[in-house]
Amino acid sequence: MSEHREFYLHPRYYDIAFDVRQTARECDFMGWLVKQHVKRPLKSALELAAGPGYQALHFAGQGIRSLALDLEPAMVAFLKEKAVARKVPLEVLQGDMRTFALAEPVDLAYNLFASFCYLLTAEDVLANLDAVHAALAPGGLYVIELPHPRRYLRNEVITRDDWVMERDGTRVQTRWDIDRAVPDPLTQICEVRSEYLVTEKGRTTKVRSKGRQRVFFAPEVHHLAECRGRFKVVAWYGAMDRKVAFNYSKQAWRMVVALQRAGAG
16 A cells, blocks of 8 residues: 555546646656666656656657556556546556566666655665666666755755645645654654645645655665665766756755666676
């Protein structure tokens, strides 16, 4: 069962609430990473924990073989409907990002919106890395986007935890991490409580959700990625942007790591 499952049972609200990113620019960034490190144009990509599949749909619309994987059946069904409505050839799969398998390898796998934080143990992370390694073509990239650890290292919050999005007469106010959750000192896991206030047709309803998430720091990500010889860390960024370094600058609001698949087979 997914963390924050109550949100995923309402995929249309989720789609509205989290449509806040510069999807085309982020996809261009990942395509650039592939050209830089794989030395060939991006031809195939897999979005893990895809949810509404913003980036996967964009890649599909660009003529790239695009796949999207999600654990929740409601999200999978919703994303399939979106792909049909947009008339793009997106392959949508239902599965666990720790145990999935693809029929054909891809050049790029990516895990955005901090969904990697739902891998709560080192064993979960290693299982995910094993599955991604098997799904990537030789030299392929795995791009992971995580929250910037400055919140826990310097008590700085540079993201908005309360925002409003509206589409087609439906207004969704999202309140994320209402309690400012603090991670357990042994496990680095915290329980995040969040909610939607949804207003449509003159009526407002509340959807509450909670989920466990793990806080990650760069050294452990680096160690877990390379400890089995599956991947090599090739780049760090402070946003989904080639011009933003991973540091404490105002522009660096995320922790983005690019891993390159090692091994010929």
